[in-house]
Amino acid sequence: MAIRVGIIGYGNLAKGVESEIRKNNDMELKGIFTRRDPATVTTKTDGVKVYSTNDLPSMTNDFDVMIICGGSATDLPRQTKEYASLYNVIDSFDTHAKIPEHYAAVNEAALKANKVALISCGWDPGMFSLNRLYANCILSEGKDYTFWGKGVSQGHSDAIRRIPGVKNGKQYTIPVDAALEAVRSGEAPELTTRQKHTRECYVVAEEGADKALIEKTIKEMPNYFADYDTTVHFISEEEFTANHSGMNHGGFVFRSGVTGFNNEHKHIIEYSLKLDSNPEFTASVLIAYARAVYRLSTKGDYGCKTVFDIAPALLSPLSGDELRAKLL
């Protein structure tokens, strides 16, 4: 019997889960839960049922795992712990500094209810975290580097759009090539914030807005832009729609380390992603880990987990024999 999966929320990430779950024969999308009136929600695929989140408490026998697709700022800190008392759940909570707190709350709820909850899944946190961990365990003497981009930063785009006179805006984070090359060379450079990334902004201004002031406001915005070399391009609404509607992203994780009796040998481990669709890729990671969540629940291995706790074989629909023969 296929693993019965539900989606909570119906934004970009949820739509990614909806499109990608169809590529996994051992899983079935049984329903989408929304805070809106279900009658107002039209799904991308036919035949998927839409329910109200109010129905969640009464449907616990109908789903094996829920993929919670809310935002990290306000949704997930509340939702994941609440729903972990009803279902096996997985989320993509990505506020790095608050992970320990989120973990503790979700772990308590999941253990109490004999459920499995996996938090902070996706690519960062997620695949990037895994690569940091593996590389640190292998090369105990070394330095870590994480670069993001080229890609759209939602938080920075939002910050631009809050500036008076801005009609629409998008921000791309771009890793600096010279910094990537310096890391790849094995010279283990010390890099400042400014040396690692540049920020490129595409802004649609309202008619009559003071563009010089908008540009200055962006470039001097503390935390978001002040520490970076930032470029601002003013473009038309048409150009914005045509060229800046995508959700591409990506990045690089490096560890530069040494081995040898005198640390005379250098090693570089590099992991990188180049993604046309951030939400669809993140959804693909969540789906693979939802399989692992379900399997842990069948073994009674309850509580809150992260990608660090999941044996890789649990992610695959293939058997151990098949994996050893084909992929090892």
Place this chain on the structure above:
Amino acid sequence: MAIRVGIIGYGNLAKGVESEIRKNNDMELKGIFTRRDPATVTTKTDGVKVYSTNDLPSMTNDFDVMIICGGSATDLPRQTKEYASLYNVIDSFDTHAKIPEHYAAVNEAALKANKVALISCGWDPGMFSLNRLYANCILSEGKDYTFWGKGVSQGHSDAIRRIPGVKNGKQYTIPVDAALEAVRSGEAPELTTRQKHTRECYVVAEEGADKALIEKTIKEMPNYFADYDTTVHFISEEEFTANHSGMNHGGFVFRSGVTGFNNEHKHIIEYSLKLDSNPEFTASVLIAYARAVYRLSTKGDYGCKTVFDIAPALLSPLSGDELRAKLL
């Protein structure tokens, strides 16, 4: 108390374990086992005891895990299953086609003796396998690519040295840049053997040897060189010693996949290694996994494992709390 580690064998890989284990405070190198007369073996570090492999059956209380550093051709198929009946063990068995057979034999021995055995650990099989697995689970529709090099192939170097008239020889496997770029572009090319790698040989000929014949013999050697564009350089013994004594290696694992309702979005996952010392890096991977082997044994999770079965957190000396706070 530190994890008490033994090394079986004392070649390049074993010396890598000897140098790198010192960087792990929770582990202690308690002894090296050799088939030679222990009195003839001088270790690189002071104070490490050398024993005969004949002593292995009588020292089972003195070691928590044995790192078996024999060769895959003849040593490991015999050694790992034999020693898995005495100790928790780990090996780097790398004959991909024979992994299922090796797994079955080692699993039977380990289960019978209540020991943990981890086979085929290192970077390929090992870290490359893990990256193939993760990437396949995430992007279920896509293509895999593995490239090796630039680096020294031991098997190909041996094949050159067996040719009459060859005094010394070394072979470098080199991935073709155009092929790497084609994969990175997301065009998911079909690549022939010849398009993926070139082979570069450095040969010291004996005095009076027929160099033209040696070159022809190398280039036409079936399986090893005939399917590749191969370059042969004749050099002096001095140049060989000065420039070709290293054991550098590396490679690339890619998955090129698609997502979206119409598979309209491309994604590239790339993992690469650039290693000054193949044996020291492989040893570093084995050491991290030896920690996991020991931990599984304390939980009674016996039998034969591969990197696919090991939750990443088990590799790290850090606690779950520390990992979530620092690396997630």
